[in-house]
Amino acid sequence: MRRAWTGPVLMLIAGAGAATGPFLQGRTGTGAVLVLVFVLLAGLTSPLVxxxxxxxxxxxxxxxxxxxxxxxxxxxxxxxxxxxxxxxxxxxxxxxxxxxxxxxxxxxxxxxxxxxxxxxxxxxxxxxxxxxxxxxxxxxxxxxx
Structure with missing residues (x-):
């Protein structure tokens, strides 16, 4: 069961990492878009679909x-x-x-x-x-x- 969720969880972690820079630089719009994209990708690669x-x-x-x-x-x-x-x-x-x-x-x-x-x-x-x-x-x- 854990193996099925490894990819989506790594996708969420990568999204959080990618969005951290824009958020710290005050570009909240860019950070929010990055988070949204990575959450969407994590959902698509998860067993939930x-x-x-x-x-x-x-x-x-x-x-x-x-x-x-x-x-x-x-x-x-x-x-x-x-x-x-x-x-x-x-x-x-x-x-x-x-x-x-x-x-x-x-x-x-x-x-x-x-x-x-x-x-x-x-x-x-x-x-x-x-x-x-x-x-x-x-x-x-x-x-x-």
Whole structure:
């Protein structure tokens, strides 16, 4: 759990450090903008932006019942963030598995990617897709099953 928050916390610390100079020089506007930018970046790289993660076994069981895809991701991954943001509200239709919190999910990703933990990895209808195009995923989620 701590590993997932390391990046966002470091981002906040860096933001505080970057804003200290302008605040001490009396440029409060610049300091406030820097703080705001770093808080926004910390939020975007945190697990808070993603739908609630479920375990890999639970996600696979649910997916077998309703046919919804499973996305294996990890916090701080730019490609996972791109997929999440491009899906918008449709992201709730997928099952999200944080591989840093679920060893079974991490193992499945390594099996699918030749030993690498390459994310996002999508599991749909028994097939895995590594770093799929967000437009294609959006199309798959939008199509009636």
């Amino acid at each position: 993603f739908p609630r993660s479920v375990g890999a076994s639970q996600a696979r069981r649910r997916s077998a019942v309703d046919g919804r895809p499973v996305v294996f991701w990890r916090p701080g991954c730019a490609y996972c963030m791109r997929l999440r943001l491009r899906l918008g509200r449709r992201a709730r239709r997928l099952y999200w598995v944080d591989i840093w919190r679920d060893p079974a999910g991490a193992e499945l990703v390594r099996e699918a990617n030749g030993g690498d933990e390459t994310v996002p990895t999508l599991l749909m209808a028994g097939r895995t897709y590594t770093n799929p195009d967000p437009a294609w995923v959006r199309e798959q989620v939008s199509s009636p099953r």
